Amino acid sequence: MKIKSVVLLCLVGIFSFTIAAQQIKVSGIVFEDKNKNGVKDASEKGIKNILVSNGEEIVLTDKTGAYTINASVGSSVFPIKPSKYSVWRKSKPQIQNTAFLYIDTLLTEYDNLDFDIPLVPHFEQKTFRIGAIGDIQMKDYQEINYANQSIISELMQRPDIDFNIFMGDQINETLDILPSVTQMIESLPMPSWLLLGNHDRNVLGTNRQDDVFNRYFGASHYAFNYGNVHFIVLNNVASKGGRDYTGLISDEQLHFIKNDLTHVSKDKIVVVCQHIPMVYTRNRDAFLDLVKDYPSVLVLSGHTHQISRYILAPNVHELGVGASCGNWWVGERDWLGIPTALMQCGSPKNYFTIDFDKNNYKINYKGIGLSADKQMDIWIGGQDTVDTHIEALSQLDKNLVIANIYGGSDSTIVMMQIDGGNWIKMDKTSMVSPSVSRLIYMNNKGGYPTSFSRKGALRKRESPHIWTVSLPTKLSIGIHTIKIYAKDEYGFEVNGSRLFSKTNF
Template structure:
């Protein structure tokens, strides 16, 4: 893989082993790379007022485009891109300079080429969780499902991959990087717990060698994005969700440059709900900024509303339940997730400080935002203990992106909208697979047992079909909405028995 650091003209990059506490000065200049050759040519405009950071401190280039900043060993140097500038690579943060090796007090000289772009007020991104390939077979699964679908899309301005690109095998990172380079739209990447290099003091060193930085910020259109590394190591493979003091300071310094009315999108791997010091971050954010948090990690879709101004969307996993389960069409495991969601990602539309989002099942029609299960329609369900206990006329709707604030309504045969009740139970589609596992029907030969158990889904709603319905076929319409970016509908037919 060609290291994107070559796009940054870095001289005097000396070799030494990692030494705790070591740091060096970096000086350089930021310029408009008019001809796109990543070399400063005479006459190219030097850029002032461009923020640059080491992941903690932020400085701003002067009127000559010059800057100087002390960078600790194991940290990265990066510009905080204004909306009108970009870096000329497909994996954006791979252009940042990771300083993993140098001699203390050596002065590094780095020139930073930027290109001009036209800012957009309206744009769409793909938010993609946990590709998490463990071997070349799983890399093939990702290639012919997720990556194939992304290759066919021309409506995404960029992707953001929310961590766990690989499953604890850093040798597979070049495969993922090469996949991302082939996509139509550029990508930003987030560091996950399975992206770690467990045997070094700086566990993000391998990730940063390929992807430049594990935390950073940038602007796109009217939105400010902050990417955090909230995987805190306890040594070896042990970890928990925690944001380092350096990153808290970075966010504080960064937001001091961001207008209060600008939407802020925070991207990290472990959900904020499982981050121990989230209140430290929230105190820096304040009560007035509108913030959307995007996360992965849990291999299920989930949402949490922290306050009137801070909402979190856990986007699920593009590998589903770790590429397990029965192999279906084209030999790819179904990998249904524990909450009953299929393998997926999200598209998010931004319009100024407003946003909306849509669940996208991989290989599924974009309109499929939920699953509507009607009891008694499939004879197999009569053999599933968890489903036998349900009322014979019940309807269970799994709104994949629903939350505790979502309202769900059902309309049977156009007789009027009725509110459905939010419930906590195992999703029917999961209950069936668990029953097949327990009865040794699954896994079949050449498939892996689905990594599912009888735990509840957070986005299920229940209603009942009236006993008085006449005819042979009935119709159900569903609508679901809330004040935090969700508005979806669906419908199905059912047999009247």
């Protein structure tokens, strides 16, 4: 019996490898779909010199818009959308990458395929705004409700966003809710692009853990243009078997990046999006070598459920965009019944918008349900009596000012002003956010979690965006105004203010 099982498994493995290696010829015409019906009518002409890819190789359409490319089972075929066009979909607005052709691993017949690609003329300015949406990570319909009442309802009210990029982990391994997730995102008033996170994978007995994702969303890596910006979307969640994974860009994708960039002029901003931060990607040096000649490269990532920024090279700036589910939809419920889910870095659940203007960009933190002006929290010693019970806070100098600037980085310069006086430079400090220290105490000794709430899994981990300075020693008794200003060279500039009281205590 054991010998038969081994032989059978070997045969299955050989069959699977043969299927995956089989080359399928995909042919079609890329055309301008003037009447937006998704069909090439007799009066509609093909578009020449459009890039079409199989996820590694890239071909150009001829003067009639025709192309032919070889692809294998489990791969995707897609256009690299040029500026001033959008990808046609029957539904509108839509998840853009659902228009791509996925050659499904479930197919049993592998004939050559016809795949026409309709593109719709679309006015694109060189000044535009995108939403970068980190980990919604819903596992059930309760968490779908949380998302619908928070991040989704907020995006419904953002006509200023031209399109979104969802940074992976749309779900928390519950593949059966993907139809609802698709419907949710397609209900937004702007187009969206999706990429794969480690919790979006099919981890049950498959060689292609992106297969279910691709059935719904077309491809797990691809590229497109918008305005004067070139976007590359990667899948850097490399399986180590089952649920285990590491951050790695496959050789196929490295070849794709190399081939793709031969068609991208050096005056363009290049934006690279993947789930696991590039700083934690094992072969990031190979990626950095491919983009070394581009003066402005922005890397966007999710995964860590905290906001982080890294300078990977003089020309490469990475923004870890945080998580729209915050700390995995846990913590005390607010007045709407939604978990506050404060993240480990002390930031509220969030997303980012990024404004592009020709060859420049500006990043903007946005706390979900909060004013756009809420860019930081400011803690001052001795202001809250609860802090006297918390060892991590009670031992701090009562004249200490702590600013948690949610979008700040090592390159950010932070200044403080008291009562309109001179500006004082603050020091970047490695410490746990006071808000996190307070919640850890409340979880352990202060009565959290309350009924119907779940305990937030917060640890005593340092936040990457804390600045400190001491108050002037000769402040008078009474109420004072503190203002904080932060700015860096990577398009980040914010202000914050609060009042505080100086007492005899």
